Amino acid sequence: MRPRPNVVVVLTDQQRWDSTGVHGNPLGLTPEFDRLATHGTHVAQAFAANPVCAPSRAALQTGRYGTASGVYRNALPLPADTRTLASHFGAAGYRTGYIGKWHLAGAEPVPPEQRGGYGSWLGANLLEFSSDDHRTVVFDDDGVPVLLPGYRSDALVDAAIRFVGDRAGVPPSLGGPAQRDPFFLFLSLIEPHHQNEVDSYPAPEGYEERYQGRWVPPDLAALSGAGGTAHQHLGGYWGQIRRVDEGLGRLLDALRSLDLLDDTIVAFTSDHGCHFKTRNGEYKRSCHDASIRVPLALRGPGFDGGGRVSRPVSGVDLAPTLLDAAGLPVPDTMQGRSFLPLLRDPGAAADWPDDVFVQVSESEVGRVLRTSRWKYYVVAPGADPWHDAAAGRYVEAALHDLTHDPYELVNLAGAESHRGVAAELRRRLAERMVAAGEAEPVIDPAPAAPPAVQRDVDPSVRTLPWPPARLGHQPPH
Structure with a gap:
């Protein structure tokens, strides 16, 4: 009998869908994501449940829209009795962990009762305010601040690799146990979100220069005269995404080295997009695809083999899909639905709304x-x-x-x-x-x-x- 799969979710903040090569970006920013999409499963039309941080994140955790979860805007904590992905995986015997930005609590550091049921914690409610690009401050299980070294997305990926390594133990190929308890890890990065207090997109040294003045998405180019900041910020934004993709590659390499990659579901997505002030006075909170459309790809048990989901998929659908793929029941309280049948049954698309x-x-x-x-x-x-x-x-x-x-x-x-x-x-x-x-x-x-x-x-x-x-x-x- 195949062991229950581990599950890792990598969430970025404010990443446009067309930042990826599989969606036509010509800059070569995301070779790791593109490989994930082409060898695993690519959800070609993925959309946030709300183009605002907190309600989108609540939807990913609960499979419910913001008006149902109670988090319909920022600055509203997720109710303490809410059942999240961590609740369901934890009840099934998974060791659960959260690393990075949370944005679903009412205090900093996040008190235990507002951590969504995650067992291991290394996060911050508002990471964009507790840290900057080379000063990553998060809080541990006891609420003690921890300074992680390195560029911010690298620092959080490093923490995720430590989490995986600590829970994996010695691989069976080196004499470790054949059966290892499964884990569920949610890694929430802040990049490529802007740094709020200075309104910039700080990339690692040399990365902004590499992409400044190059390809501009057509919507941003057409609306550049409307007061947008794309020409000012795209170099740093693209640079951040390139570094995040490199971090994704390091995380996958770590799973491979621990003999875990084939037994681990890895999902990569974002909470919403970015239109660089071309549609309103800030970066999202609009109806346009630049704001609501996001990248989404998965690999691992149930998702390998170059599958493609062409039907539109919402952020509320990710939680039930992950539970379904792990063989766990999907609660009736979830408003999303698993899109795994779209990969298993060619006729399932007829029952999936367009x-x-x-x-x-x-x-x-x-x-x-x-x-x-x-x-x-x-x-x-x-x-x-x-x-x-x-x-x-x-x-x-x-x-x-x-x-x-x-x-x-x-x-x-x-x-x-x-x-x-x-x-x-x-x-x-x-x-x-x-x-x-x-x-x-x-x-x-x-x-x-x-x-x-x-x-x-x-x-x-x-x-x-x-x-x-x-x-x-x-x-x-």
């Missing part, structure tokens, strides 16, 4: 329906994004045809030619909101758009098919 639902908070109270072709966005007028988790009434704010406008530069909301498409997306979004536990909303159509943005639409997409899939949790077996 869309994801995204909640937007803090900048505004907004809701997104993102399909393979369409982006549909509504905003609650008059709602307070800091105090209101949801609203009863919304107004259409954006509609993008991603087939013909992949960089979301032409807003078709209110275009007479797309009224039918908008009506169908409006219905589907309302269903998604109700399935997420929100009240059934009133969504007002957008006012008529000026003639300059009117377009024709292919008659074949006037009526959009809706797969007969259940939106909530679906048991994996």
Whole structure:
């Protein structure tokens, strides 16, 4: 009988999906991630549950949207009785550990009851404030500050390698026990997030210079005159991502050297993207793919063999997928569903909806329906994004045809030619909101758009098919 797999999740902060080679980035930043995606499983359309740190992280830990978990914006702690990935793996006999940024507590250092059930702790609630690029301060199990040497992402990867080595013991090939207790490790990096107090993206020495003035994603290039900071910051941002990818390679090498790689599920993703102030006054909190779309790839038992998931996948789907892959039950309280059947059964895609639902908070109270072709966005007028988790009434704010406008530069909301498409997306979004536990909303159509943005639409997409899939949790077996 094959032993239960170890599980390692590597989470970056604010990493765009198109920073990776498998998504077309030409700079060679992510050879380790690209290998993970091509030899393991690549989730080609992965999206954050919310383009804000805390609610996105809560969704990854709980498989629930922010309005259901209680963490719909930053500065809201995860309730102490919340069942997280650590709770479920720990109950199954896994040794659990957390390293890096948490952002789900109400104090620093994070008190034990606010650590999400993780047994071993080396983290900080707000790592971007407790540390900088070469001064990484985290807190141990006893809440004592620890200064980790080296560049910040390297320092945290080093800590993860120590965690793995300490729990692995002597490999069986060197005389160690044939059966080793499994572990679940969550490694949460801060890069490539900006350093808040100086609004910069500090990369290791020489890395910013390597990439400054080179490739610019088309959306950032087109919107560079809108007050964005891409040309100022991209060199450091790309440099940070390159160093993180090197750290991923070192972590995989450590697992290989301990005879653990083939028995370990490794998942790599990010909490949200970055649009460099081109869509609003900061770096995320918008409906655009630059803000909500993230890289996601997995390797290890259940994911090896060059698989690809083409259906849209949400951050709420990762927790049930990891539990399913480890052979553990997926609780009915999770609103996401395991995408592992998409790899096992070619017919499973027929039961997987061609869309994801995204909640937007803090900048505004907004809701997104993102399909393979369409982006549909509504905003609650008059709602307070800091105090209101949801609203009863919304107004259409954006509609993008991603087939013909992949960089979301032409807003078709209110275009007479797309009224039918908008009506169908409006219905589907309302269903998604109700399935997420929100009240059934009133969504007002957008006012008529000026003639300059009117377009024709292919008659074949006037009526959009809706797969007969259940939106909530679906048991994996």
